Amino acid sequence: MSEIDLNKISFVAMIVALFAKRHRYSEPVAYQYISKYGGDKLLVDHYGYLHTQDFDQVVKDLGDYCRRQGGRL
Numbered sequence: 001m002s003e004i005d006l007n008k009i010s011f012v013a014m015i016v017a018l019f020a021k022r023h024r025y026s027e028p029v030a031y032q033y034i035s036k037y038g039g040d041k042l043l044v045d046h047y048g049y050l051h052t053q054d055f056d057q058v059v060k061d062l063g064d065y066c067r068r069q070g071g072r073l
Helices: 003-023 027-036 039-045 055-068
Strands: none
Touching: 003 027, 003 039, 003 055, 027 039, 027 055, 039 055
């Protein structure tokens, strides 16, 4: 596995953990929610930009994205 792939995995795991903490979910439940509404694909596809942003803002934006896709937090 390439270094960039490992970095993406670490980034997604960190964002899921922060998302879970913010919304008081367990990490598995948070990942299921994010995945259901395409947030995991968003994080991977836009990793090049997102990993340079403030993580709290990424978590907020991820929640907004999931809500626009039909999610309810």
